[in-house]
Amino acid sequence: METKSHEEKLISTSGTPAVNPALLASCIHCGLCLPACPTYLATGREMESPRGRIHLINQWSSGHSEMTDRMTGHLESCLGCLGCQTACPSGVQYEEILNQTRPHLAARRSSFARTVMRFAFQQVLPRYKLLRLLGNLLRAWQIMFGTAVLETLFGKERLQSDSAVGKALNRLIDWEAFTPIVPPQVSLPPSLVPKGNSEKGAHTQLFAGCVMDVFYNHVNHASIRLMLKQGHSVDVPKQTCCGALAYHAGEEDIAIALAKKNIDDFGHSSTPIVVTSAGCGAMLKHYGHLLEGDREYAHKAELFSKRVEDITQFLAHHQFPDKPEPLPNKTTYHAACHLAHAQNVRKEPADLLNELNCDSENKLVPLVESEHCCGSAGIYNLLNTRLSLKVLDRKLDYIEGTGAKTVVTTNPGCMIQLQAGIRERKLPVEVKHLIEVLDESYFSEQK
Ligand code: SF4
Ligand code: SF4
Numbered sequence: 001m002e003t004k005s006h007e008e009k010l011i012s013t014s015g016t017p018a019v020n021p022a023l024l025a026s027c028i029h030c031g032l033c034l035p036a037c038p039t040y041l042a043t044g045r046e047m048e049s050p051r052g053r054i055h056l057i058n059q060w061s062s063g064h065s066e067m068t069d070r071m072t073g074h075l076e077s078c079l080g081c082l083g084c085q086t087a088c089p090s091g092v093q094y095e096e097i098l099n100q101t102r103p104h105l106a107a108r109r110s111s112f113a114r115t116v117m118r119f120a121f122q123q124v125l126p127r128y129k130l131l132r133l134l135g136n137l138l139r140a141w142q143i144m145f146g147t148a149v150l151e152t153l154f155g156k157e158r159l160q161s162d163s164a165v166g167k168a169l170n171r172l173i174d175w176e177a178f179t180p181i182v183p184p185q186v187s188l189p190p191s192l193v194p195k196g197n198s199e200k201g202a203h204t205q206l207f208a209g210c211v212m213d214v215f216y217n218h219v220n221h222a223s224i225r226l227m228l229k230q231g232h233s234v235d236v237p238k239q240t241c242c243g244a245l246a247y248h249a250g251e252e253d254i255a256i257a258l259a260k261k262n263i264d265d266f267g268h269s270s271t272p273i274v275v276t277s278a279g280c281g282a283m284l285k286h287y288g289h290l291l292e293g294d295r296e297y298a299h300k301a302e303l304f305s306k307r308v309e310d311i312t313q314f315l316a317h318h319q320f321p322d323k324p325e326p327l328p329n330k331t332t333y334h335a336a337c338h339l340a341h342a343q344n345v346r347k348e349p350a351d352l353l354n355e356l357n358c359d360s361e362n363k364l365v366p367l368v369e370s371e372h373c374c375g376s377a378g379i380y381n382l383l384n385t386r387l388s389l390k391v392l393d394r395k396l397d398y399i400e401g402t403g404a405k406t407v408v409t410t411n412p413g414c415m416i417q418l419q420a421g422i423r424e425r426k427l428p429v430e431v432k433h434l435i436e437v438l439d440e441s442y443f444s445e446q447k
Contacts, residue, residue, distance in 0.1 A: 017061045017062055017063070018060070018061045018100065018101070018104055019057055019058075019061040019097055019100040019101055020096075020100065021061070021062065023092070023093055023096055023097050023100070024054060024057060024058045024061065024062075024097065026090055026091060026092045026093070027051065027054045027088075027090065027092050028090050029051055029055075030089065030090065031049075031051055032087055032088065032089055033049070033050040033051060033083075033084035033087045033088050033092075034049045034050070034051065035087070036050075036083040036084055036086065036087035036372070037049050037050050037083060037084050038079060038081060038083065038372050038373045038375065038391045038394070039077055039078065039079060039387060039391065040052075041372075041391075041394065042387060042390040042391050042394065043387070043390075045074075047074040048074055048077055048078075050084035050088075050092075050094060052074065053074060053075055053078055054092070054094075054097065056071050056074055056075060057075070057097060057101055061101075067104065067108065072105060072108055075101065075105055076105060076383070076384070077384055077387055078098065079337075079373045079375070079377040079380055079391070080095075080098055080248055080377055080378070080380075081337040081341060081372075081373035081377060082094060082095055082337055082341035082342055083337065083341055083371065083372060083373060085341060086340070086341050086371070095342070099247075102247075102248065102249070102250035102252075103250045103251075103252055104250070105250050106249060106250030106251055107250075117249055117251070118246075118251055118254065121241075121243075121245060121246035121249070121251055121254045122246075122254050122257075125210045125211075125241040125245065125246075126210070126240040126241045126258060126261075128210065128213070128240075131210055131213075131214050132185050132213075132214065134214075135182050135185060135214040135215075136182075136185060138179070138182050139181075139182035139183075139184070139185075142181055142182060171385070174385040175382055175385075177420050177423075177424065178381055178382070178416055178417070178420045179416075180215050180415070180416050180419050180420075182214065182215060183215070183216075183217055183218055184217075185214070185217050186217060186218075186221060188206070188208055188213070188217075188220055188221070188224070188236045189224070189236065190235065190236055190237075191233070191234070191235045191236070192224060192228060192233065192234050193228075193233040194228045194229075194230075194231050194232065194233060195228070200231050201227075201230060201231030201232035201233060201318075202232045202233075202271075202272060202318070203232070203233050203235070203271050204227060204232050204233065204234050204235070204271060204272050204273075204274050204314070205234075205235045205236070205237055205266055205271050205272070205273050205274070206220065206223065206224065206227075206234055206235070206236045206273075206274050206275075206276070207239060207242070207262075207266075207273055207274065207275040207276070207277075207280060207281075207284065207308075208220045208236060208239065208276065209241075209242065209275070209276065209277040209280045209412065210240075210241040210242075211277075211412050211413075212276055212277040212280065212412045215412055215415075215416065216276075216412050216415065216433060218436070219276055219433040219435050219436060220276055222433075222435050222436055222438075222439035223274070223276050223311050223435050224236075225439060225443065226315060226320075226435065226438055226439060226442065227274065227314070227315070229320060229321065229442060229443075230315065230318045230319065230320055230321075231318075231321075232318070234274075235271075237265055237266055237267070238265050239262055239265050239266065240258055240261045240262055240265065241258055242258065242259075242262065242279075242280040242283040242284055243255035243256075243257075243258035243259055243262075243283055244279050244280060244282070244283035244378065245378050245379055246258065247283065247286075247290070248377075248378050249378075249379070252290075255283075255290065256290060256291065256294075259287045259290055259291060259297075259301065260291070260297055262284070262287075262304075263287065263297060263300050263301055263304045266304065266307075268300060268303065270307065271307065272307055272308075272309050272314060273304070273307045273308045273309070274309055274310075274311050274314045275308060275309070275310055275311060276311045276410075276433070276435060277410075277411055277412050278310060278336040278337075278338040278339035278342075278343065278345075278410045278411035278414075279336070279338045279378065279411050279412070279413055281308060281309075281310045281338065281339070281343060282338040282339075282342035282343050284304070284305065284308040285305045285308045285342075285343060286305065287301040287304055287305045288301045288302035288304070288305035288306070289305075310339060310343060310345050310348070310410070311410075311435060312339070312345065312348045312349045312352055312410060312434060313345055313348045315348075315352060315438070316347075316348035316349075316351045316352050317348070320442060322442075323358075324355060324356050324358070324438070324441040324442050324444075325356075325440075325441045325442075325444040326356060326357065326358050326361075326363065326441075327356045327357055327363040327364065327406075327437070327441070328363075328440075329363060329404075329405040329406055330363050330365055330402070330403055330404045330405050330406070331353070331363055331364055331365070331404055331405070331406040331407070331408055331437070332364070332365050332366070332367040332370075332399065332402045332404040332406070332407050332408070333349065333350075333353060333364070333367060333370060333407075333408050333409070333434075334367060334370060334374060334395070334399070334407055334408070334409040334414060334418065335349070335370050335371045335409070336409050336410050336411035336413075336414050337371070337373050337377070338411055339410050339411065340371045341371065349410060349434055352434060352438060353408065353434065353437075356437065356438070356441050365402045365403070365404055366402075367398055367399065367402055367404075367407075368398040368401065369394070369395070369398055372394070372395065373391060374391065374392055374395045374414050374417045374418055374421075375387070375388035375389065375390070375391030375392040375395070375417055376388070376411075376413035376414050376416060376417035377413065378413060381413075381416075381417055381420075388417070389421075392417060392418075392420075392421045393421075395418070395421070396418075396421045396422070396425060396427070399418075399422075399427075399429060400425075400427060400429075404429060405428065405429060405430065406429065406430045406431075406432055406437070407422075407429055407430070407431050407432070408432050408433070408434045408437055409431070409432075409433065409434065410433060410434050410435075415431050415432075415433060418431045419431045
């Protein structure tokens with residue numbers, strides 16, 4: 001009997017490559033994506049560039065090499081920021097390549113790590129009441145003990161410890177540095193109509209997000225105020241986590257279950273679903289693709305995704321009844337990867353900010369590499385903390401270089417990451433969601 005070649009054995013039991021070969025073949029190895037890749041810029045290593053990673057995935061998927069720990073490390077160090085996809089002249093669908101690879105990376109995690117992650121994605125993030133309770137407990141801790149208790153107790157020398165306890169402690173201290181101050185939680189109203197119940201506005205549904213609503217609950221309230229000001233009514237239906245964190249960690253089954261729940265919760269209509277977090281918005285717009293093979297949900301998911309709009313898109317496409325106050329200080333804009341690269345939303349945030357840049361001082365200043373990832377990337381900063389901080393360093397250098405007093409963005413992950421870096425460097429810079437800046441400007445008399 002003919003023995004199977006090494007290549008055939010490694011491809012997969014079903015005989016098909018793990019990743020669609022056509023996707024991988026579209027890379028012409030030109031390297032034009034390298035300057036757009038934050039991990040390549042931080043490490044200088046080819047294997048931590050898009051071209052290098054595509055090569056590794058190709059080697060493994062086609063059966064030319066096994067997935068080793070080293071290879072896994074290079075692939076897991078990818079931020080998934082999609083800067084490479086925007087830069088690529090050959091139209092490589094890097095996002096799809098990643099999506100097909102991630103479940104295989106997840107399968108290689110230790111069962112302990114995987115169990116903890118799946119528990120968080122399945123049992124914690126979708127339970128908004130539990131999340132709010134945890135948020136309130138964290139807030140009470142921060143009020144009583146401050147935000148850097150472990151750092152103060154154990155000091156910087158911690159980094160020299162090589163023991164298991166020392167390593168675990170170092171990790172906890174790193175995580176503590178990323179934890180933002182939790183604001184007071186004010187429940188979002190289930191339904192609001194504008195004053196005078198204007199007939200001119202749209203009927204909308206707000207997607208509030210899980211992490212977004214715990215750490216930036218005030219941004220969701222500000223979004224509602226701004227939509228009401230434009231004359232729209234806003235409903236906040238029962239909803240759950242968008243599933244982005246689970247999906248990007250390769251736990252596709254959890255993401256699919258959450259997607260189906262959201263599709264059912266938001267009902268079947270043509271009402272726009274307005275999203276305040278760029279990461280959630282990118283995931284919600286991806287439901288159509290995620291569920292395209294599902295007999296029951298494929299069509300519903302496609303219709304759902306078409307209804308999704310980032311809050312900046314929605315507000316920029318409608319009119320405010322009056323003029324805003326100009327920006328109070330020098331401001332720069334960091335484009336969240338999941339808005340610019342994943343959703344291709346660039347014009348609307350720029351239009352909204354330009355509207356506020358209406359005085360002669362021209363306070364809106366450009367940020368070099370504004371569309372480069374800040375290193376947050378979902379839970380990347382918790383899993384790959386050191387590289388995430390290296391990526392962040394470059395971003396902070398450019399922010400510092402602008403002389404801006406405010407850096408504006410549209411994603412909770414970016415806000416958490418930038419706030420942590422700015423706190424660490426003790427820079428006199430505030431991080432705000434674009435909605436906060438708009439809210440302050442359009443409601444300046446009431447403040
Ligand atoms: S991903 Fe695109 S830009 Fe990067 S090497 Fe391949 S073809 Fe060139
Ligand atoms: S997704 Fe981002 S980090 Fe990953 S290869 Fe592309 S540019 Fe680099």
